[in-house]
Amino acid sequence: MNFSNKKVMVLGASGGIGSAIARQLAQHGAELILVGRQAVVLNKLATELRALGSQVSIVTGNIAIDPVSIAKHAIHRVGDIDVVINSVGMQNFGFSQNEPAQATADLFATNVTGPIQLINALLPHMLARNQGQIVNVGSIFGSIGFPCFASYSASKFALRGYSEALRRELTDTAIKVNYVAPRFTKTSFNRGAVTQMANALKMNQDTPELVAQQVIAALTSNRAYTYLGWPEKLFVRINALLPHLVDGSLMKQVRQMRPFTHLAALSSTDVIAE
Numbered sequence: 001m002n003f004s005n006k007k008v009m010v011l012g013a014s015g016g017i018g019s020a021i022a023r024q025l026a027q028h029g030a031e032l033i034l035v036g037r038q039a040v041v042l043n044k045l046a047t048e049l050r051a052l053g054s055q056v057s058i059v060t061g062n063i064a065i066d067p068v069s070i071a072k073h074a075i076h077r078v079g080d081i082d083v084v085i086n087s088v089g090m091q092n093f094g095f096s097q098n099e100p101a102q103a104t105a106d107l108f109a110t111n112v113t114g115p116i117q118l119i120n121a122l123l124p125h126m127l128a129r130n131q132g133q134i135v136n137v138g139s140i141f142g143s144i145g146f147p148c149f150a151s152y153s154a155s156k157f158a159l160r161g162y163s164e165a166l167r168r169e170l171t172d173t174a175i176k177v178n179y180v181a182p183r184f185t186k187t188s189f190n191r192g193a194v195t196q197m198a199n200a201l202k203m204n205q206d207t208p209e210l211v212a213q214q215v216i217a218a219l220t221s222n223r224a225y226t227y228l229g230w231p232e233k234l235f236v237r238i239n240a241l242l243p244h245l246v247d248g249s250l251m252k253q254v255r256q257m258r259p260f261t262h263l264a265a266l267s268s269t270d271v272i273a274e
Helices: 016-027 039-051 067-078 101-129 150-169 192-200 208-221 232-241 243-261
Strands: 007-011 031-036 056-060 083-086 090-093 132-137 175-181 225-227 270-273
Touching: 007 016, 007 101, 016 031, 016 039, 016 208, 031 039, 031 067, 039 056, 056 067, 067 101, 083 101, 083 208, 090 101, 090 150, 090 192, 101 132, 101 150, 101 175, 132 150, 132 208, 150 175, 175 208, 192 243, 208 225, 225 232, 232 243
Parallel strands: 007 031, 007 083, 031 056, 083 132, 132 175, 175 225
Antiparallel strands: 090 270
16 A cells, blocks of 8 residues: 555554554655544644654544544544554453453443444445545454453454454455554553563563554555464464463463552553553
């Protein structure tokens, strides 16, 4: 894909992965619509990108509360939207019995229902033009149910399922759907107890810039699915075919993870959003 003069909507642009995606798209000449909850962060990023010659619009809002209004506002601001990249995410870390009901509801509103409703609101616009591309940034945990991330894993399983179904649904159109699944990424999204746990378990870690490169590559090549990291992408395949082979390894890790759940901020649950 040639991004020059393409209008690209980046959801979660105030987060680490979203901002990295925006910077790389700006280098490719894309016109950007930055969407996020943190107005100060979005304005700072927009100023940075405009100084490099990029055309940038900002839509501030919470996708968990009013995703349809965000979609309508973006269309009203810039007209045609060629690409939407969903890099929104919220994460609960801790044992499930300690996760408040509202934290679970907020997580699914942010990771699943909000993005789905926003994308569904954009689809008539894309279908009318018979043109568009949708990228959902999920997680390796969306293919491998990871202990102490039960609700987060479930939400990313749901996003992966939506992406798969939507891609098949749009088969007779020119609209493309891509799903990109990063592994542990070094952003503020993964902080505090989560970072300490990842370091103790010696998890492989990527930079937001590397993830952004893979998102751009998925867009350019139109790869339906992109899983980042080795051996994580191998574990995804094994877990799909023979999940019992993965059970033992992850069950052992629960014992190592237990001390870090007590460091988490919310009733032994670390709630992180971007």
